[in-house]
Amino acid sequence: MFTHVAGYRFVEIDDPDTLVGILHARADALALRGTILVAREGLNLFLAGAPASVDAFLRELRDDVRFAGLPVHVTGAETLPYARLKVCHKREIITFRDDDTSPLHRRAPGVTPAALARWIAQGCDDGGRRVVLLDTRNREEVAHGTFAGAVTLPIDRFTELPTAIDALRDGLRDATVVSFCTGGIRCEKAALWMGDHGIGDVVQLEGGILGYFAQVGGYGYEGECFVFDGRVALAPPATD
Structure with a gap:
């Protein structure tokens, strides 16, 4: 078995090229495979390898004050889900192309997986307000x-989200809108953008679908969760 980790952090990075070199050298030395994206707005990583190697990489990464306590989603893989290692300097760690929507110094309110499961069960949020689950x-x-019952969008790229959301604006009024995605990173920008553009009372699902699976299981979820590697999709864990 191999360990797979995925995580991100929005944090100011003044020296992305330098960090790319450091992270590539360390991950390569540990025989890790996957992708690390570095931008001035932060870090986004998907890595897999031997459990001890993944642990060693994360320990060293978290020694950097910018990434102290970096949360990651941890799953298992029977084979390495990536063919090679790629560490790149990008303009954004998740492409949205809206410089005004930055989670560097602010973020939208969040809802925990446990609270969302409760809202799903009772059919409203804790204040009695209707809930709209919005898949970004x-x-x-x-x-x-x-x-x-989630609202889904007719988009192929995340950059198309603003136009798609504008078309749904009337249906999101007078609702608590829960923005969710795979691991949380798109929820961050989507929820901020919606809040800035007067669309409902928006919260983001903390940790995304993978965080929900880890803490709650598959309650209220239908099917599997697509992931960006050779495993294609992950099923929610079995519950008693």
């Missing part, structure tokens, strides 16, 4: 599974 992923990802 693209149609290929949604085809593998999503929350029951």
Whole structure:
């Protein structure tokens, strides 16, 4: 078995090229495979390898004050889900192309997986307000599974989200809108953008679908969750 980790952090990085070199050398020395994206707005990583090697990489990464306590989603893989290692300097760690929507110094309110499961069970949020689950992923990802009754978007790229959301604006009024995605990173920008553009009372699902699976299981979710590696999609863990 191999260990797979995925995580991100929005944090100011003044020296992305230098960090790319450091991270590539360390991950390569540990025989890790996957992708690390570095931008001035932060870090986004998907890595897999021997459990001890993954642990060693994360320990060293978290020694950097910018990434102290970096949360990651941890799953298992029977084979390495990546063919090679790629560490790149990008303009954004998740492409949205809206410089005004930055989670560097602010973020939208969040809802924990446990609280969302409670809202799903009772059919409203804790204040009695109707809940709209909004899937911010693209149609290929949604085809593998999503929350029951979720609003999905006819998009192929995350950059198309603003136009798609504008078309749904009336249906999001007077609701608590829960923005969700695979691991949380798109939820961050989507929820901020919606809040800035007067669309509902928006919260983001903390940790995304993978965080929900880890803490709650598959309650209220139908199908699997698409992931960006050779495993294609992950099923929610079995519950008693």
